[in-house]
Amino acid sequence: MNYQEEIVVFKNDRIGDLMTSVPALRILIKENKDKLITIFLSKINHKIRFLFENENVNIIITDYNPSLKDRLLIITYLIKKKISKVFIIRPKNFFFYLPLIFFLKKTKFYGLCVNDKGNYKRPNTLLRKFLFKKVINDRNTRLIRPTRKQLQIDLVTDKNISKITQNEFNLVLSEELKNILPKSYCLIHYKHLMFDNLSWGREGLDKIIKHLLLNFTNVILINDIDRNDDNNYFRNRYDWYDFKSKKKNFTSKNILYFENIDGIDLACCINFSKITIACHGTITLLGDILNKPVLDLFYCSIKNKNDFYRYKNSFHEHVPNNNNYKFIIPKNDIKKTINKMNFALKNG
Secondary structure (H helix, E strand, O other): OOOOOOEEEEEOOHHHHHHHHHHHHHHHHHHHHOOEEEEEEEEEOHHHHOOOOOOEEEEEEEOOOOOOHHHHHHHHHHOOOOEEEEEOOOOOOOHHHHHHOHHHOOEEEEEEEEEEEEOOOEEOOOHHOOOOOEEEEOOOOOOOOOEEEEEHHHHHHHOOOOOOOOHHOOOOOOHHHHHOOOOEEEEEEEOOHHHHOOOOOHHHHHHHHHHOOOOOOEEEEEOOOOOHHHHHHHHHHOOEEEEOOOOEEOOOOHHHHEEOOOOOHOOOHHHHOOOOEOOHHHHHHHHOOOOOEEEEEOOOOOOOOOHHHHHHHHHHHHOOOOOEEEOOOOOHHHHHHHHHHHHHHHOO
């Protein structure tokens, strides 16, 4: 199709940050079917592109931190193309100089801006004047504020939209998942840093899984990619399948470890699980986008009042707005945390 207009979106950041942008991107694509939507993604987050790919979507991949070559590519692209709107939803300073550079071209720029402590502003007040429309993620406030997801929705549309529904996604199981995925299971993500900070270790994970099996027939375990020590430990303890090497070891156990799972396979595992349990981040945000049951282990290390407000602010920035989302704040005492989890699971 020969599109007469083009919209550009800058979103070349991390996977977790991209998750909060997916609803806005899908709305933008749906409301502009007659326009080409070009989205700049990073080498880190482009594996999640399947959540918003469409026939009118063009993907360009750059570095997470745009190199000089990337910046020249972006500037040249904006010069050569007939672009009506540009959405800056990765608030990086370089992108906010573009409205100034292309002021005479009459392209409309929309931006997600950030306010933070010490009167910090990104971009500064002067550059904000060159934005046709802006929303502000005010991290300096102690009040309840719109989530980053909702701010981006407000940026791309004037309609009153709070969320998208799971049935808008068409996630198809790969053949390998069809052959190994249990019919009924709970999914849990082992995040080494959180388990280590809480002094739980892998032994704490074993205790949690033991209790989960009282409520679920099967448990699927996933891990941070490239954690070799953990991978070896889990391979020796549970049934496993490696999505990178395609190797496996099945002995008919009801605990299955998925190594190196990502992209659409990870989304499908979350989509078909009875509930997903994970430390706050990419996994919980993806579960929210799919509108699937999630138990978020929202880890906090609060030592003073500033820590309290920092975590409170972060929670309001990211908290999902759907009835399937539940959270607990885990404690160093693993037994108390398991009791909290059991209560949340039974009252889900």
